[in-house]
Amino acid sequence: MAAPTTTRISELLTRLTGDEKHAPSAYSTLDVLWVLYDRVLRTAPDRVDDPDRDRFLLSKGHGPAAYYAVLAAKGFIPEEWLDDLAGPDSRLGHHPDRLLVPGVEIGSGSLGHGLGLGVGTALGLRAQGLTDARVYVLTGDAELDEGANHEAIAYAGATGLASLTAIVIDNQSSTHGWPGGIARRFHGWTSSTVDGRDHDAIERGLRAHTGTAPHVVVAVVEKKG
Amino acid sequence: MRQTFVDTATALLDDDPRTAVVLADISGAAFAPAARAHPDRVVNVGIREQLMLGVAGGLALTGLRPIVHSYAPFVVDRAYEQIKLDLNHQGVGAVLVSIGASYDASSEGRTHQSPGDVALFDTLGGWTVHVPGHADEVGPLLTAAAAHDEPVYIRLSTQHNAEGRPTTGMQTIRRGSRAAVVAVGPMLDTVLAAMEGLDVTLAYTNTPRPFDVKGLRALGHSDVVLVEPYLAGTSSAVVSDALRDLPHRLLSLGVECVDLRRYGSPEDHARWQGLDAAGLRQSISAFVAPGGGPARGRG
Numbered sequence: 042m043a044a045p046t047t048t049r050i051s052e053l054l055t056r057l058t059g060d061e062k063h064a065p066s067a068y069s070t071l072d073v074l075w076v077l078y079d080r081v082l083r084t085a086p087d088r089v090d091d092p093d094r095d096r097f098l099l100s101k102g103h104g105p106a107a108y109y110a111v112l113a114a115k116g117f118i119p120e121e122w123l124d125d126l127a128g129p130d131s132r133l134g135h136h137p138d139r140l141l142v143p144g145v146e147i148g149s150g151s152l153g154h155g156l157g158l159g160v161g162t163a164l165g166l167r168a169q170g171l172t173d174a175r176v177y178v179l180t181g182d183a184e185l186d187e188g189a190n191h192e193a194i195a196y197a198g199a200t201g202l203a204s205l206t207a208i209v210i211d212n213q214s215s216t217h218g219w220p221g222g223i224a225r226r227f228h229g230w231t232s233s234t235v236d237g238r239d240h241d242a243i244e245r246g247l248r249a250h251t252g253t254a255p256h257v258v259v260a261v262v263e264k265k266g
Numbered sequence: 267m268r269q270t271f272v273d274t275a276t277a278l279l280d281d282d283p284r285t286a287v288v289l290a291d292i293s294g295a296a297f298a299p300a301a302r303a304h305p306d307r308v309v310n311v312g313i314r315e316q317l318m319l320g321v322a323g324g325l326a327l328t329g330l331r332p333i334v335h336s337y338a339p340f341v342v343d344r345a346y347e348q349i350k351l352d353l354n355h356q357g358v359g360a361v362l363v364s365i366g367a368s369y370d371a372s373s374e375g376r377t378h379q380s381p382g383d384v385a386l387f388d389t390l391g392g393w394t395v396h397v398p399g400h401a402d403e404v405g406p407l408l409t410a411a412a413a414h415d416e417p418v419y420i421r422l423s424t425q426h427n428a429e430g431r432p433t434t435g436m437q438t439i440r441r442g443s444r445a446a447v448v449a450v451g452p453m454l455d456t457v458l459a460a461m462e463g464l465d466v467t468l469a470y471t472n473t474p475r476p477f478d479v480k481g482l483r484a485l486g487h488s489d490v491v492l493v494e495p496y497l498a499g500t501s502s503a504v505v506s507d508a509l510r511d512l513p514h515r516l517l518s519l520g521v522e523c524v525d526l527r528r529y530g531s532p533e534d535h536a537r538w539q540g541l542d543a544a545g546l547r548q549s550i551s552a553f554v555a556p557g558g559g560p561a562r563g564r565g
Contacts, residue, residue: 092329140357146327148355151347157317158352161288161324161332168286168306168330189348192314 046075046114053110056123057133068107069212069237069262070179076243077177077208078115086116089144093174096162098147100155101181101210102136109133109142117144153187155180156207160193163205172204177247179208182223183215191226197255198229205255206247210237214265227257237262267422268293268365270401274408275333275363276300279307284331285412290318292336292365319345322360323352331361331412337371338364338380338421346386354390359417361408367397367423367452368496368521369535381521384474384496387419394418395475397451397495402430403472419475423495425452425532434473436481442466444554446487450474450494450501453541457493460546466491466554474501479508488512491550493541494520517553519546 050071054060077097084094099108106126112118118133125131132141136150147158159178166174180190197205207230209223224232233246237260250256272293278285279300286307287297294310301308307330311317315336322332334341341364342349353360364383371378387393394416396407404422411418431437436448439458446467449457454470461468467485471478474494482490482505490509492501498520505516521539528538536542540549552558 138355148351151351153316154320154348154351157320157348158324158327158356160317161321162327163324164306164309164321165286165325165328165330168325169283169328171328189316189320192311192317193320196311196314196317 049114050075050110053113053120053123054106056120057106057109057126068104069181069210069265070101070104071107071111072238072240072262073179073208073210073243073260074107074111076240076247078111080240080244081247082177083174084144086144089117092169093171095174096146096159096176098149098155098159098162098176098178099137099145100147100149100159100178101152101184102149105133105135105137108137112142112144118142152184153189156190156193156197159205159207160197160202163197163202167204175204175206175250177206177208179210182209182211182213182219185209185219185223185226186215186217194227194230198227201229201253202255203250203252206250207255207257208247209257209259211259211261212263212265223259224257227255230255230257232257232259234259234261236260267398267401267404267424267426269296270404271335271363271408271420271422272296274405275335278333278409278412279304282331282412283307284329286325286330286332288318288322288325288332288334290315290336290340292340315340315345316348319348320352323348323356323358326353326358326360326415327356331415333361333363333408333412335363335365337366337378338383339366339378342383342386342419343380350390353417354392359415361411361418361420363408363420363422365422367421367425369532369539370424372532372535373529375529376525376527382497382523383421384419384494385500387475388500392417393475394473396420396434396473398422398472399427399451399454399470400430401426403432406432407434407472421451421496423452425495427452427455431470431472434478435471436478436485437470438485439468439470442468445489445491445550446482446485447491447493447550448482450492453493453495456536456541456543457546459543460550462547464547464550464554466550477501477504477508479504482508488514489554490514491517491553492519493546494518495541497521497523515553515558517549519549
């Protein structure tokens with residue numbers, strides 16, 4: 042991350058959490074989120090209702106500080122909203138609510154819902170001829186423990202739902218792990234496994250979809266402490 | 267009812283580009299012609315009910331109107347959290363259409379039965395619930411539901427009345443003086459048979475949610491008997507609240523909250539549940555008799 046951006050995001054995160062000690066690296070999703078919003082997603086604050094926008098679904102809704110910081114940095118939400126996280130009048134909670142936060146595509150928190158919603162969103166866009174719009178769903182390696190994910194992964198792979206990209210933030214937090222690797226769980230998908238802190242590598246992974254199959258990017262970061 | 271549902275949904279797919287049907291294999295063959303005509307709007311996800319509801323939520327987020335269909339225990343019980351979060355919490359709706367009401371699938375056993383389905387929607391709020399009593403009610407109810415974006419549950423059954431009554435509000439079938447008996451959906455004809463010679467009002471509704479409170483009060487009775495084809499007492503709180511300014515008595519009849527561990531026919535289960543004409547007559551007679559009869563135990 043370029044130095045000015047790092048400083049900016051750090052300021053926003055401090056504003057959110059009141060905690061000056063946390064470096065951006067403490068947030069497992071931060072770099073992927075930044076690359077998505079800075080380089081990849083075809084969306085913007087003035088496009089949140091545009092039917093043809095790309096959709097980003099944060100399935101892993103817990104610990105959304107990095108998400109809120111990026112949304113604020115990109116102008117989706119006022120920075121002032123960061124000052125009262127989860128307060129009684131705050132629109133920002135410990136899990137995001139799509140009806141409260143502009144640009145948030147799904148309310149999430151209970152794990153394992155984003156991929157199913159993402160499959161439906163991709164199907165709905167296709168049925169309406171909105172073929173440029175892509176659907177990105179961010180999950181975690183531990184979130185993949187939830188069986189609902191595997192219904193969506195199997196269906197998307199078997200039917201070649203090519204407009205769907207899953208991003209798995211792999212901080213090795215799944216209790217029993219994924220022997221043999223995460224990408225191989227995505228049968229029928231193309232995959233890229235990248236350094237989840239390397240912005241260029243993340244971008245290359247996100248752009249590596251082929252147009253014929255759904256694509257998964259496994260973004261490996263430091264093991265959760 | 268199931269065939270009428272398939273025919274109506276197929277016609278809606280033809281007529282309204284917003285309509286989509288989401289399946290988890292159940293009724294897949296019946297929707298095969300529709301799937302050939304509208305491959306992008308008839309989605310069979312395989313035997314994956316969590317995904318079926320997630321897909322419905324996603325489709326609705328893009329502006330489509332999903333019609334989601336399976337057996338009641340699979341589309342409601344199994345996917346309850348998806349209904350709660352992928353529909354309600356996202357602020358989107360769908361039309362959920364079930365078959366296999368209560369003990370329709372009596373010979374299949376408990377795994378294929380969901381007498382608690384309507385009660386589960388009461389835990390979520392915002393759902394309209396239709397319980398048609400005849401195939402002729404299914405088409406108008408589904409067509410009306412497909413035209414908006416709110417959450418709607420339509421509970422189809424192999425049990426039915428002789429005559430369709432498509433109106434959704436409380437309909438008075440006959441007048442009497444002792445009490446009002448409200449029959450929901452396919453219970454009507456059995457209740458009518460049970461009431462032979464009893465001096466009570468009989469009313470019908472195929473729409474328990476929202477309950478037609480005004481229609482209930484207009485019946486003019488403070489003694490009320492509810493006969494519901496799903497979990498007994500599902501509408502008790504609604505009716506009690508509707509009559510809270512009046513001294514009133516309420517008898518709530520329906521399917522008891524128990525796994526009988528018996529197969530047999532739906533008629534057998536109706537008899538075991540006291541929901542056949544003889545059982546209903548006994549319960550209702552005791553309730554309207556002087557003294558009101560003993561409090562009814564729950565199984």
